[in-house]
Amino acid sequence: VLAANAPAGASLRTVPAASGIDLAGVSVVVLDNVSAWTLGRGAARRLARRVTDGGLGLLVLGGDAAFAAGGYADSPLEDLLPVSSRTGERPPLDMVLVVDASGSMNETYETTRKLALAKQAVLALRPALGDADRIGIVAFAGEPRVVSPLTPVARWDDLRAQVIGIQAGGGTRITPAVEAAAGLFAPPKEGDKTVRHIMLLSDGRSEDFDVDHLVALCRRGNITVSTVATGTDAYQVHIERLDALAYQSGGKCIVGGLGYLAETFLYNLAHARGEGIREVMRDVQWVRPEPIWRAPGPDPVLVPSYNVTRPKEGADVHWVTAPLGTETDASPLLASWRRGLGKVAAMPWPVGRIQWSNSPRDQAQFAPLLAWLSAQPLPTDWSARLVRRGGACRVRVEERSEAVGKSSAPFVATPLADSGEDAPPVVLEQTAPGIHEGEVAGGTAVVVHRPDDSGAAVTLSAPGRPPPEFERLGVDGAKLEAIVNAGGGRIHASPASLVEAVEHIRARGYKPVGIHLLWAAAAMVVLQVILRLLGRL
Template identity: 30%
Template sequence: MTFTSPSALLLLLIALPIVCYIGWPRSRWRRGRDSVSLFLRVSIVTLLVMGLAGTSVIRSADRLAVVYLLDMSDSMGTTLQDAARDFIAQSINELRPGDVAGVVAFAETAQIARNMSDSRELGAILAAPPAGNTDYAAAIRLALAILPQDADRRIVLLSDGRPTRGDWESAADLAASAGVEISYVSYTRPPTPEVLVRAVDVPAVLNEDQAFTLSATLYSETDTTADITVLAGGAIVRQERIALAAGETVYPVRLQSGSAGFRDFEVRIDPQGEDGFFQNNQLAAFSRVTGEPRVLLVDGSDDFAETAQIAPALTGVGLNVETITPDQLPPSFDGLAGYQSVILANISATDMPPRQLRALEVYVRDLGGGLVVIGGPQSYAPGGYFQTPLEDALPVEMRIDDEERLPTLTIAYVIDRSGSMNLRTPSGITWLDVAKEAIIRSLDFLTEADRAGVASFDTSAFWVFDFQNVTDRTALQRQVASLRAGGGTSIRAGMEFAAETIVDEPSNLKHIILLTDGGAPREGLPEFTEALYRDENVTTTVISIGDWESGFMEEMAELGGGNFYQVIDAEQIPLIFAAETVLTTRTYIQEEDFTPRQRPHPVMDGIGGLPPLRGYVTTTARPAATVILRAPEPYADPIMAAWQYGLGRSVAFTSDATGRWGADWINWDDFATFWGQTVRWTISDDASRNLETQVTRRDGSALITVDARDDDGNFLNGLALSASVVHAREGDARRIGLQQVAPGRYEGRFVPMAEGAHLVRVGTPDAAYTQTIGWVRGYSREYDMRPPATDILAEIARRTGGADLSDDPAAVWTDTATATRGFEPIWPFLLLLAVVLLPFDVGVRRLLITRTDLERLRAWLITRRTGDETPADQRMATLQQARQRARSATRQPAIDRTALSAPARTAAPEQADTDSTAGQADDDPTARQSDADPTARESDFGPTAGQPDVGNIGSRLLRKRRGDGKSSGG
C-alpha cells in the first residue's frame, strides 16, 4: 500500500483523539449504542484521511506497453525510414490482447506520432520533426513520459546509431532506473556519392597585411570534379574547378590578412556529379587581425563637408580613419567589427536602412564597439532618432522634459485608406499597417498640451478621432489600430475635411501630414495647400508611397510650407513621421552664441578653456549618463554626454564640427586633441592577455569557457563576466551570463542560432576585462559521413537490459526481464465507504430499537420468505372487518342503545362480508334488524371456535366499551 500524499496521515494523530474524547461511552444504559457509534466514527475518520492521502495498492502488471522510437533524421534517408515503418507495422500486428503500443518520431526534436493504443493498425505517421540533427535523449524522455505506469514497459529504438545532439547516456540511465528496457533495430545507410567540406583552417590571429595560407580539407566518396569558391569577408578571392580523389583532399589557398579587425573566411564546393547532402558543401573560419585601431567616419553631406575638419584632425592624432557615406556602411556585423569606433556626423536616421540602425546598436552593446554621434540640423530628434535602436545606444533621449519650452501644436494625420493600401510590403505587412505604426510612434512624441486628430479618406473622409489633447495615448492608439482599408481615392476630400477643423484650433503651430499611395487627380490641390499656408498658417507635409511619378504632390508640399518624401522602403515611414513631428515645432534647434560649461572627464584631460558654440540640438540626458558639457542656464541642456552601453561606449555631441555652429572650434588649438581623446575613450581596451576564451560544441549547444588571470598569473575570481554572441552575417545577438566553476574559470552555455561565423565578446560591466574572439558553427554532424566511434545502440541496450530485435518484429512482445509493479488507487472507494457509513452512525445515535421491534422485523422477514400470514395478521384482519361493520352501523336512523348494554354471547360469529351487509342495509329488513341488534353485532366480536373468550381481541374491546357506558350512567 502506498500513498501519494503520506503527510496527510498525520491528521489521524489529531482527529482520532478528538473523536474518541467526544464519543467515549459515559452512560451505563447507553454504553452499547455509544460503543458502536464510536467505532463507526473512528472508521469514517480513518477512511477519510486515507482517502486524502491518496491510498493505492501495489500489484504486478499483467500487460506490456511498447513505444517505438522512429528516427526521421536526414542521415536515415527515405529508404531506411520506410523500412523502419514496415518493421513497426509488422510488430504492431502481433500485438497481444491487453497490450498497447505508441510511436515517437524524432530527429532534432521528438514528437508523438501515435498515442498509446491497443489497435493493430499503425496508421499514417504525420509527425515531421526538423531533420538536421538526431537527439536520442529527447526521444527517450518523451517515450518515458507517455508509457503507462501500470504495465511492463519497453522502448524499441529504430535508428542508424548516429546521435548528433543530446545526452543519450543520461537518458539511457534514466530509463534503466525507471525499469524500462530499451531494445533496438539497427539500420545502415547504403553507400551514396557524397562530397563535403570537412574543415577550414586559418591562423587564429594575424597581423595587418600578413600573408597566410588557408587550408580546406575536402572529402569525397568517389573520384569526381567540383567547383570550389573561397570567400574572405563575403568577397570571392578564389574560384576554380578541381579534381577530387576518393577520400580526403587538402586544398591550400594563399591570402592576405588585410586591415585590422575580424575577418571571416568561407569555402564552398559544388560537385559536378551526384551528391547526397548539400548542407555539408560549405564551411567557414575566423581570424583576428591585429593592428592600429580603425575608425569609421560616416558623412552624408556633399563632398564630405560635415567631416572636412574632423577627419584630418583624427588622422593627425594617430587614428586610422576611413570616411564613407551612409549607404556604404558594412552590410555585415563582422564588417563593423573590423572598426573600433564609428562616428556619425549630422546623419539622419532616414539615411540608413533600419537594419543598419539595429546593427549599430548591437555593435556597441554586444561587440563592445565605440560610437560617437555629432549633431547638426539632420541629427537627433530632427533626424528621426526617436524610438530607434540608435537612440537606445545613445546617452541622451530625443524627448524634451520641459514642455513649457515647446509651442503648442495641433497635428492632423490624413491617411489614405483606399483599397490599394492593402498591398503588402516586402516584409509582409500592408502599407496601411505601416501608416498606423507611424501614427502611433508620432503620438508618443507629442506632449499632453499638444492636440492631434486622425482623418481617413477614400472617396470621402471621416474622423478616426477628432482633434483632442494627447492625454490618453493608449486609447488613441487603440482607435488608430481599428482603421481598415477599402474604397477609391480622393485626396481633395481628405484635405478639405481636415482643413475645415484645423483652422479653428487654438495651438501656436498647425501641421498636416498627408500619406497616400497616389492614384488621384490634381483637383487644384497645390493651390489649396498654398492658400492654407498663406491664409491660415497651416503647413502640409506629403508622404508619397511607391516609386510612381510624384507629379503635383511634391508641389503640394512645397507650396504648403512642408516637406515631401517619396518612400519605397516601408520601414522608413515611422522614422519620417517622428522627424516631421519634431521639425514642425522648430524648437529642438537652438541657435545662439554660448560657451558650454564643462566637468572633469578623461575626454577633457589637458584641455583648458573652451571656445563658444553657436547652436545645438536639444536633447535630454539619461539618468545613467555623464554630462561632460552643458549649455548655460536656465535650461542647461547637454552638449556632450557619455555612457557605457552594454559592452561598449557611446558619446553624444549635440553641436556640430563644422563652421555652422562650431566656427570657433575648428580654429581652436585643442580641436584635434579634443576629438582624438573623445574617440579614443570609446575604444575598448581589448585586455586579452588577462582572459583566455574558448568555444566548444557539445550536444547541439556551445560551451563558452573563460580562464581569467591577472598580470602576475594569479586567478581572477569573483568577476561578473558575461558574453555576447553575434552572428557575423545575420546580426542575431544574445547575452549569456558566465558562472564561475573553478578558480579563475567561468563557463556559460548557449544554443547557436544558425550556422556560420559568430563574434563572441566577453567582458565585465565596467569593461576592465574584455576579449573578442571569432567562432564558427559548422554544419550539423548529421551530414558528416564518418561512422560513430562506438556502437551506441548496443551500449544503450546494455545499460537498460535490452536486446537487438532487428531480425524478429514479433519478439517485441515477449515479456520483459523486469516485471513492473503497478499502483491501483483505492482512495475513491475509501471515500465512498466513509459516505456510506455516515447514515449508520446517525442511526445508531438517534434511533431507539427495542426487542419487540426486532421480533416484528423477524416476523416480517419470515412473511417475505414464506408468504404465510401469522395469527397476529389474522386477528388484525378480523379487527379491520369489525371496524368496517361498526362504521356501517352508525349510519342507521335509529339504534337501541339500551340493547347494547345487555350482554349476549353467541357460539360463533356470523361470517358475513362487511361490504355486502352495508350495501343491503336500506333494502333488506332482515339486514337492518341484524345491524340494529346488539346481540347480532356482539357475535362478531365473540371468540372463535377453540378460543377462550378472555383472550379474544373483540371481547376485550366490547367489555371496555360496556364499562365506559356504565361509568357514564352511574
C-alpha cells in the same frame, strides 16, 4: 576629418544607414544625422548590445533627423546615449492626416502602388504616438471623404482598419480636402496647449489649390500644416504652392521619394511637436575635459544650430551652449559616458554641416575623442582563450596566481554575431582555483569580462576567423597581447606555465620540433664544410 584623426592602423568605412550596419571588425560606429526610423528598431537593439556587452565605441552626431527630431526618445538609442531626447512633457496632439486617394495614387513606385506606400507610412506613426493623442483621417480625390474623425490613439485598431480600407480613384482637389480636415478640429480655447496639426500627402496634381484661403483658415484655427510632396509632378509644377502652404502656416514641406514616406511622416510629426532642431547660431563653452582630454583645448567652432537635449545623471558634459541673453539653461553639445563595456559620445548638433579643414584645432578635438572611444582596456590579472572539447566550443579563463581569490565576481562570456540576434551571455563556472570555464554556442566572436574590472575585457575570435586585431597590427606589447588573447592563445607568466602548455600539447599528440631543427641545422653546417673541401680538391 574623422579618417585623418582615427587611431593608428584604423580605417574609415562609410555606408548608408538604411543598408544596415556591418559590425564585423569594427571598433567605433559613427551615426551622422541618422534617424531611429532609418536605422530600424532591430538594428538599434543590436547596436546597443554591441556597445554594452561587446565594448564597441559609439559617436552620435546631430542634425534635423537625429535625437528628438529623429525619434530617439522612443527607440533603444535613448537608454544608450549620455543625453536624453526626452526634454519635458510632450504636449497632447490632435493631428489630421490628409491622404491623396486620386487615380494617380494607383500608379506604382518600383513594385508597390503609391497608395499602399502611403498607408504604410500612416501606420508607421503608431510607435511615436501617445494613447492620449488623437488622429483623424481625410482621403480626397475629386471630393474629400472623412475616413475617421479625431480618434484617440488608444483605439488604434479601429484607425488601422479605416486606413487599410481607403481606395484610390478620381481627380484631385486639395482645397476642399484641407477645408474638411480643418473642420474636424474644435474651436481653439484659451490656454489649451494641444498641438493642432494637419499633414497633407499629395503627388501634386490638383485642380483646386487656393493657398491664401487655406493659410488664412488654418491661422484662424491655430492649426499648422506640413506637406509631403511625392513624385516628379509635385516637384515640377506644384512644389511652390505646397511649400507656401506649409511655410505660411508654420509647418514644413518635404519633397522626397515614396520609398522614405514612413521616415518623412515621423520627421514631420516630431517637428509639429516642437522637437525639431533649433536654428540658432551659438557659441560653445568648455565645461569638463576629462576623461577624453587632460585640459580644455582650443575654443570649438560656432554651431549653426543644435538639437535640444538634456544631460543624464552620470554623464560627463564637455561642451555646452554659451549663455545667450537671459537664457539660464545650457544645452549639451558634447557629452560622453561609459555604457557597460563600451563608450558612447553624443554631439547633438549638425557636425556634418561644418566645413572642416583638419586644422590643428580640429585635430585637437577629434583625435582624442576617437582614441578614447576605440580604446578597450585589457585585463592584467587574467587571460582568456577558446578551447574545443568534444565538438563544443568552451571559454577558459585563467587567473594569475597572485590574483586568485581577490574577487568573487563571476566571469561572463557573451557571444556576438555579425548579423541577427546575439546569443545570451554565459556565466563561467569555476572548475579549479583560478580556472573558470563555460560552453558558448553561435556567434563569430566572444567577449569575456568580469563585472568588477572597470570595463576590462577580452574579445576572442571564433575558430576559423582571423581576429580583428590583426587588421590593426602594431609593435607595442599591448597590441601583441590583444592578438594572443584574440587568437585563443595564452601569455606565460612563469616557466611552470610554459611547462604546463607543453604537456598539454603532448597530450593532444603533438611533439616539440625544436630538437629536430637543431639536428637539421647541424647537418647543413657539416654538408657546407664538406662541399668547401671538395671545391679545394
